[in-house]
Amino acid sequence: MKSIDELIEGAGDLAGRGLSRGEVADELNVSRETAEWLIARSDAGETTAAQRSGPSPTDVHVDWSTLGSDSERLHYIGAAMADVIRDSVDAESVDITVGIGKSGGPLATTISETLETDLGVYMPSKYYHDEEGRTGTFSRNFGGVDDATCVIVDDNIDTGQTMTETVDEIRARGGDPVAAIVLTDKRGDDAISGVPVYSMIDILNVSE
Secondary structure: OOOHHHHHHHHHHHHHOOOOHHHHHHHHOOOHHHHHHHHHOOOOOOOOHHHHOOOOOOOOOOOOHHHHOOHHHHHHHHHHHHHHHHHHOOHHHOOEEEEEHHHHHHHHHHHHHHHOOEEEEEEOHHHOOOOOOOOOEEOOOOOOOOOOEEEEEEEEEOOOHHHHHHHHHHHHOOOEEEEEEEEEEOOOOOEEOOEEEEEEEEOOOOOO
16 A cells, blocks of 8 residues: 555545454554544544544555465565574574464464474464453463463564563463564564563654
């Protein structure tokens, strides 16, 4: 997507298909606040004119579909991410590579193969429709994190909320998250909840 109008149209289409705000944010690689703003301006938005005219969020849209649409490119970028992990932690001590959601899962598959670990998938709470107090879930079709040393994988960090949730859920099951790796990081912190974060690309908004 190359323009705000296309993002608005895409957000409206996804919301119209029944995706939660968190899923729309995940698909468009924007924060949930930005997803709300885009949906409000689309045909799917149920907001007043005053709400639609509110200030725009400060965010960056990341489109990595050129990588994600080709398995060979995805393999190469996953191998590069695995190499960063090898340089950063004792990779031989890692038991499981945990991918977050629909975007982190494919990347984690390549990384786990390269690091020779088990593969886990965590579906975060943002995928559920406004269910108060709802937590995410670890897919039972993949490896478990109980008492395991873990590396966490996602495509992007916006606010850090999903990464924080994943770290907390791993620790609640006795797991030890020793590192997180992402393609792009808009937050820019070296660590989240005490877990070192490594990114292939850091994104910095330059403004006064």
